[in-house]
Amino acid sequence: MSTVNTEIPYAEYGVGAPIADAKAPAGPIEQRWDQRRFEAKLVNPANRRKHTVIVVGTGLAGGAAGATLAEQGYHVVQFCFQDSPRRAHSIAAQGGINAAKNYRNDGDSIRRLFYDTVKGGDFRARESNVHRLAQVSVEIIDQCVAQGVPFAREYGGLLDTRSFGGVQVSRTFYARGQTGQQLLLGAYQALSRQIAAGNVEMHPRTEMLDLLVVDGRARGIVARDLVTGEISTYTADAVVLATGGYGNVFYLSTNAKNSNATAVWRAHRRGAYFANPCFTQIHPTCIPRSGDHQSKLTLMSESLRNDGRIWVPKAKGDTRPPAEIPEAERDYYLERIYPAFGNLVPRDIASRAAKNVCDEGRGVGPGGQGVYLDFADAIRRMGRDAVAAKYGNLFEMYERITAEDPYRVPMRIYPAIHYTMGGLWVDYDLQTTVPGLFAIGEANFSDHGANRLGASALMQGLADGYFVLPPTLNDYLARNPLPAVPADHGEIAAAEAEVTDRLNLILAVNGDRTPDSFHRELGELLWDECGMARDAAGLRRALDRIPKLRDEFWRRIKVPGTGQELNQSLEKANRLVDYFELAELMCLDALHRAESCGGHFRTESQTEDGEAARRDEDYSYAAAWEFTGTGTAPVLHREELEFEHVHPTQRSYA
Amino acid sequence: MTTATRTARHPSTLVTLWRSTVGKKAVMAVSGLVMLLYLVAHMLGNLKIFFGPDELNGYAHWLRTLGEPFLRYEWFLWIARAGLLAAVVLHGVSAYQLSRRDIAARPSKYVHKRRRASYATRTMRWGGVILGLFIVWHILDLTTLTVNPNAEHGKPYQNIVASFSNWYSCVIYVVAMLAVGLHVRHGFWSAAQTLGASNARREKALKLAANGLALVLTVGFLSVPVAVMTGVVS
Amino acid sequence: MNLTLRIWRQAGPDAPGSMTTYKVSGISPDMSFLEMLDTLNEELITRGDTPVAFDHDCREGICGACGMVINGQAHGPERTTTCQLHMRHFKDGDTIDIEPWRASAFPVVKDLVVDRSAFDRIIGSGGYITAPTGSAPDAHATPVPKEAADTAFEHAECIGCGACVAACPNGSAMLFTSAKVVHLNVLPQGAPERKSRVRNMVAAMDAEGFGGCTNTGECATACPKGIPLPSIAAMNREFLRSSLG
């Protein structure tokens, strides 16, 4: 089994009992999900009304779960911080959604999707879960089409698919560049139907600020009405978190501005283990920042790399406009370093290579934080019209934002934080270590291991919400006695007081720095030390700096107004408090995992050709962290990962 | 769902139609089109004035004997009048009720004013009112002849000439004709849209048709007072 | 760039509001309109004033949260969302008026933030296809003619931003409602509920206090997603057919 990590002294974290059982049934992997569903106890339909389930989040995962549970007869109480459930961050997903339909008869199968996902995750995911995901993927497409999701179709009227993220089969279903929007609207419409029918009690513009745990079970949440500022507690028989990823801890990311980690972090503080926080994904083709005012980064579909050529000037600090740089003085570095795959190397490799050339001072554009993505050859080869037909809308988006015409001037791109594979640890039932608390979608530590394949997050969110959670939640409700929580229960008063005090503390500081200024600083620190490439020294610098920044926050934060009104600065500041603690755990996790895998690249652990070097003998586990207090050493619980079906191999693209 | 559909349809389609904005607008469109139809015919009839008194007066007489012996004298006319009255009332009432609702739905204006296309809607409203008043005056002038200087029953030609030989009456008519033009210009296309006759392909054609129709009506109607004023008809 | 902003400030739903003037300097033409407002807010906070409240989230033009009337135009001079509008479309020294959506069905919550929940209730009244999870046949069981699929997609692009209502002189939600009616009614999957859908959605739209349509076309001009004006005619057609036919 895994040797104890020698890299960092015990003082920084404790090691607790390994996680023995993740509740996956034994037996042939193809039959495990059937087996689990068969073993699951059912709640008598007549009694479902009596059960209240809280669902936090209305994205693909939450929207699908809320609608489905309500259809089954449960009383659902649902929350989102946007003004409408339809605006959840899932709406922004572009590329598409994978499913092993094999409509093209190109050799795809459930087994292949399973295999690709485990391998793509660099062997840090739980096989049973991934296989279930691949099985369920097929039903998702049927469900969405029945809801009226307008997927792209061919002239014959059948669904079109494309190949995505470097897989050989064409299994990605899409709706132009708006797949996430269309899938979310499908779920949102199903949810709206249940809201209108009175089966779902929807609370928009309401933010969960704490988890209510009574007698060791999750029994509700404490939430703030973002319009009136009122703090209230909602009790239930089970709580489902579908609150998305925490990429915004970096301040600049492709996530929606208000996506945040507060819900999962508060749950973590209440006893839910947080797994693999350092597994974050960087997307190579984003529009570079244009200045310090930059508030978020915009992603452009990876498909651009199919025809665009990536290069930078050979000479440092070459500020000539691209057109004036002769062929001989250009460095098409991906084609040079990875002749076999060239510009199509996986996300993490492309991203790191870009960082390296920029660190060498060969970056282009404002601040030297960018590389060229050049379509000149493609236009020469395919003709301008063909290029326009393929990438027209992306070129328009780029021009709208940068005011540069990609048909004439090469695009400038730079990597950006895009997705977080880490999240709340969940067992096969998607239940966290707090009984009655479930986590679905990007909020859980997911089935993507150390790296997510393109078009797989939408698949996972919908799989969890529509098909996986409902039966397992059913089982929980059927098996456990859940006496009503009296409104005057001590825990309720305590939790509400804690939430209110924290808000008042923030308001009381009345210092001289804005929430955004702190968030920017924290983000830059993480980006530098815990971003694309990480090393022990840098991570230690971060671990040393973050607590100082947190102290400064409590001395200098300034939030005007009160807590009894719509106060967006207060919302930001309050989320920051959790980001500080999360950031610390991310760095610690990254420091303790002295190997490179997927999105986590430790410069100390690479092959001679600069490839990520996994250390399976030491790190073939999911790191589930237990909270012990702000600023005190957390406890690590390892879930060893077995690979019976897909055998770990070192990937090589050289 | 089907049962829901049935129960929803049965009580009274007309009531549900009249209650909904879309339905009421359809009533407005249909009544408007009925009046429009009348106006086209009316305009053409008026042109007979250029063929002399007998022609026009004969035509007026024919209108009254139309349908005989099946109908009795002036019956056809009264049926038409009933139809027109119904149309004008339905149209006016729905216009009034919808306009009230529309104004209530947008109580506070934007501080930063822009010349908006609501221009069309506004002209429709006061233009409509002008038309309403005109119709009253017009009937007193040339049907009941109450305010007509000549007031000879069965002699519309002479009545018209008399009417247009004083300036204020001409002004009233000219203003009304322009109102008709504006009203039909937006009204015709609007009705097509309201009744769902418009679509991406037809949109342009319908707008053209509306402008053409408006122009023809206005010119056609105006030709009469102009002719009288310029002495072409006397 | 240096700009003068005149922004509608309103402390709460029932508080009186008014235009307040602010000066911002050092605005880069590459900033988005919202980043320009961020800059103003950072200043206001450090000065101890309350920052301007506005809705926003994706900042990619897809969530539909951001919405404000800029110089009398919903989402401003360009045909896009406010978050995708960039300052290069303004000139140094400009004065810019910023107001919330105005419609009695969209009451102001604070400053530029309005309550658009009426849209959610319209969707809840029929803007869906009843397909309980698990009940679906294979996705290829019913092929959908390409042009039906394309029409559906074109209308499904609506982001629920409310610019159509804000731009309409009658505060009418016809374009929003028709977008959803057309999206679902052209699909074979939407056929069983075709009649009740349009009837219930129009009823909900009226009940929410939106105005009627006088076919002024301002909505389609303002729509950042280019939902076409004839969609309204299509919905009227569906409605009349469902009530009469």
Ligand SMILES: Cc1cc2nc3c(=O)[nH]c(=O)nc-3n(C[C@H](O)[C@H](O)[C@H](O)COP(=O)(O)OP(=O)(O)OC[C@H]3O[C@@H](n4cnc5c(N)ncnc54)[C@H](O)[C@@H]3O)c2cc1C
């Ligand atoms: C630009 C972009 C493009 C992408 N493209 C793709 C793609 O092509 N294919 C793919 O598979 N994946 C893609 N992804 C990833 C994918 O979109 C997300 O992982 C997925 O949508 C997450 O869905 P979710 O339901 O888990 O969470 P979200 O959609 O983020 O929803 C979170 C919900 O939780 C609510 N919430 C959060 N915190 C609280 C709180 N404290 N209180 C109350 N409510 C709360 C929010 O209001 C929201 O409703 C993309 C991501 C980005 C950023």
Ligand code: HEM
């Ligand atoms: C009684 C006096 C009248 C009033 C108060 C009136 C008022 C209005 C109003 C307010 C509208 C709505 C405009 C819009 O929706 O865009 C309208 C539409 C219309 N009017 Fe009139 N009008 C009157 C007379 C007439 C006459 C005499 C005609 C015949 C030419 C006419 C034909 C129309 C048509 C065709 C429409 C379009 C209906 C629609 O928009 O669906 N109206 N009218």
Ligand code: HEM
């Ligand atoms: C210059 C233009 C017009 C002229 C010369 C004109 C002339 C006449 C005449 C002579 C009559 C009496 C016919 C008869 O009793 O035999 C008449 C009736 C009438 N006209 Fe006009 N008209 C004109 C424009 C209009 C317009 C614009 C409208 C409508 C908006 C209109 C509506 C009517 C109506 C409703 C009647 C009454 C029909 C009846 O009840 O007998 N007219 N007109």
Ligand code: SF4
């Ligand atoms: S129709 Fe257009 S303007 Fe209206 S809500 Fe939808 S996207 Fe916004």
Ligand code: F3S
């Ligand atoms: S602007 Fe308003 S009037 Fe009708 S055409 Fe659009 S809804």
Ligand code: FES
């Ligand atoms: S912020 Fe999402 S559309 Fe503008």
